[in-house]
Amino acid sequence: MPLSFEVLSTAGPARRGRLVTPHGVIETPAFMPVGTLGAVKGVTPQELAAAGASVMLANLYHLALRPGIDTVERLGGLHRFTGWTGPILTDSGGFQVWSLGGLRTVDEGGVTFRSHLDGSPLRFTPEGVVDFQERMGVDIAMVLDECPPWPVEKSVAEASWARTLAWARRARAASKGGPGGLFGIVQGSVFPDLRVQAAAELAELGFDGYAIGGVSVGEPAPERRQVVEWTAPALPAEKPRYLMGVGYPADILHAVSHGVDLFDCVLPARNARHGVLFTRDGVVKIKNAKHKEDPRPLDPECDCPACSRTSRAFLHHLTRAGELTAAVLGTLHNVRFYLDFMADLRQAIGLGALTEMGEKHATRSTGGDPPEEPDPGSLRVSSDPLEQRSS
């Protein structure tokens, strides 16, 4: 088996686990920083490791366009290419393809689309996508799926799931079993019976792990949380569970408490580039004038490169001036914040203190600046849909 997963301890549905991959061990629950094109924006592979990342996510769609799968393969695979030597999960690109809207056409065999960069035609098939990921040598490959929009008619969601399931079956059959593992993706929009049915049908195919897809597409936060509550317990307990594209720390805490093990989100890096920084006492919008002469570290409990050497005042100054170093320091901090948060979650599960940690987080995290985004359900929705899960 290329992947092995062990649940070390539980606290209710929450699990403290260990996922062993060809390129290293992932202690779960784990957050996977997003390196769309092979690098987290502004972060070297060495700094990503120093921040405590145990796994990086990259994006098949973007890598297929640039530099191309053949190039990555000829250069020795994605690890050698990127210089990130730990485990890598590649998103199948399904989400990005669906985001293309009119630029794609779907048939039973796969999806044909045009590059958002130069309009050149490309085709993703369930088999081809598995082949791409195996040729790049990733540790965790994802199946090609169809991600319905929100809201959607139930009949449309059912038909879409039928296709995604058929594709999952073909992907499973196409996998040559290496070098890493293959995860299936549950869809079913916000329909509880469809989600539960989908989880059971997917589990029959025997994947190495199971993802909950189709969230963070604009649905309200309560609906997203319900999807997690319906779907996670319906997935095989002995395999890792991955909630795709979510989210804020509170969302992650909620999902962990319902048994989810893996997460990715562009939030920490993208917010950092916009001067929105996470701290244990809430979100800081560093451009605000109140931070101009604040000599305190951004988060005194953090020892990232920003917090250990500079002040809120310096981060304010660099951010207001549009300096590259603001994005670098902010991203290093936010990514570190997420990774520290996951470490706290793992410890709390081990100690049976997840509820207490949740209460403490909920209390402390309200102390920051007024939130920028009213609803994290819109995480992936912007004028440039391709930016959503990919930057």
Place this chain on the structure above:
Amino acid sequence: MPLSFEVLSTAGPARRGRLVTPHGVIETPAFMPVGTLGAVKGVTPQELAAAGASVMLANLYHLALRPGIDTVERLGGLHRFTGWTGPILTDSGGFQVWSLGGLRTVDEGGVTFRSHLDGSPLRFTPEGVVDFQERMGVDIAMVLDECPPWPVEKSVAEASWARTLAWARRARAASKGGPGGLFGIVQGSVFPDLRVQAAAELAELGFDGYAIGGVSVGEPAPERRQVVEWTAPALPAEKPRYLMGVGYPADILHAVSHGVDLFDCVLPARNARHGVLFTRDGVVKIKNAKHKEDPRPLDPECDCPACSRTSRAFLHHLTRAGELTAAVLGTLHNVRFYLDFMADLRQAIGLGALTEMGEKHATRSTGGDPPEEPDPGSLRVSSDPLEQRSS
């Protein structure tokens, strides 16, 4: 004495020295990476130290506009503000003010100008500029000078020097002697007798070090080199000599061989942001298609974060995609390259092998891609003059 300088060994006019400052020792010849607003663009203070920098340059003009000298002072000075704990030299801002053209007016007392950011009026005087720098707690402060354009009539250069000398006298008198030292700046355009006279007049004032200013303003490389050859030997041998805003490695090598000790230039960082990378075998324009599938490190003799873990192909990929990480990795490399080059120069002087090193450099460095800029004399000249020495 806040600064002490010792010449450890010589090789002809070239000197291997040690400059002790309140915040640490600078082994000379030394290159000062440019952190205009308090940080080298894209580089954390920790990474700058890891690259081998012993001193950082910041810019008074830019800091006076943002965040303001009062703010820096209230936050405990420039070291605490920026998180860079080693020596800091601040450029006086004279060069930036002259670059403002019509936005400034000069009188005997100083220069009045308008912020290029919001048009607000500011005034720099010889005394005020020293006060600003002392309040920020820098290790090396520079006097306010007037930087004549090139070409310029000799009579204009003489009148300009008379004013700069008067200002230098007032700056020297205004200095409260701490916490760091104060450097004078020799001007005189490309007139040998004026340069030699200026050096002697400035030396009489007894500065802690002497800069050669007024170069890299558009003059051809041979004229710039002549300025160094006339001026450096006319400066006091027992004090450090600083060539402002220069340049390519070959320019630095030339100036070192004529007795210059300190350098700064935006070239390594700015070129990195444009995909122009330095190697021991010449300049690499990483966007060129020839690098697309090159699995070799950028420079196999370099152990910067880029060269130690990634390939030319990956840097090509990130640069073509416009990724932030391309600028970060490229800047870390180019700055490291310059700092390694200085270390090689110091070693060569100590071994009496500077000529051999120069010949080796000249031979090897022709192996790269065709040069982008035909004449390094135009280093500081672009459509945005303020970008010249400041980014």
